[in-house]
Amino acid sequence: MNPAYVAFEGEHRIGAGDLPEVARAAKQHLDQRKDAAILVFNGRTSALVDIDFRGSVDDVLARLPQPAPARDEEPAPTAPRGPGRPKLGVVAREITLLPRHWDWLAQQKGGASVAIRKLVDEARRASGDKDRTRSAQDAAYRFMTVMAGNRPNYEDAIRALFAHDRRRFATLIADWPADIRDHAIRLAYSDQAD
Template identity: 45%
Template sequence: MTQDLFTAFHHGRRIASGELVAVLAAARAALSSDSVEPLVFSDHTGALQSLAPPREAPASPGRGRPRLGVSAREVTLLPRHWDWLSAQPGGASAALRRLVEAAARAPEAPEAARRRAADATYAVLNVLAGDAPGAEAAVRALYAGDGAAFAGETAAWPGDVRDYLARLAAPALSGAETQTG
């Protein structure tokens, strides 16, 4: 599973999987034939995606810095951290960007991959099957790493939903026998 894959559901059935542009096109086509909005999920995070077309950037830039897609947010650090960042080439912002880029390229640690997969699965499960029989027990099994219990609790759910959740949950449920709870 990569960060660039998405899956769309409409009336509890999977209608598309793949790159975002193709999945959104399928979801918009389903929306045009029905008033029920399809749901598009990120396979990596479980986050719902918007069906709205992206907004166009303003034609002429305003005053101030050029828009580079940079977002300003607050970061709270200890004084020694600020001192270290300030001493780096390019200053604090450039150093933080380099650190984030290096961390993003590094392989995901197994425990982090399990947690990310469990959280993504939980997010999707809440939307697609949050009221289904056994949903709470499935979530408990998911976070306990109990693949057999997870499969048992989701067995009666619609096939597309069950299969998608099983695929998302696989990293969270593999290797669980080596963990201690």
């Protein structure tokens, strides 16, 4: 399983874990090497995380972005509930359908909202493995583009990644710096057994 956040200084991984832990390691590294260029990545998506490293470690930690709650998590109750329907975190949005779609939805037990939720849940279950594989490939691609875009075999490695050719992918990046290579492999194939 990939850590929540990962920090790199050049080709070396200098920290991994939750955001405060990684920020602390990065700040301590910067305090020792003022010229260091540190990149912090979201460990799941490889999105770069912007951290303001000015001041003390406590200053840096106080300014960290707060993580958004996971979409499937219910927020913790803040007060005792009163009578009525429970708050389910439902967000009203607009969708556009053809009249025949609205006619079909109107005939479904529970109405349009219930039918659409069931359809979405069914589609999520049916495409779950594909979605996880695609997300892993996208995360590896983002990381590799930032950290290895000028490395030998980069383009061929990207082709192998999206062609699902794990053996060729590993062969093409075998000579890359160990921390970059290992993290790219971990990202690309974290959803698969070895």
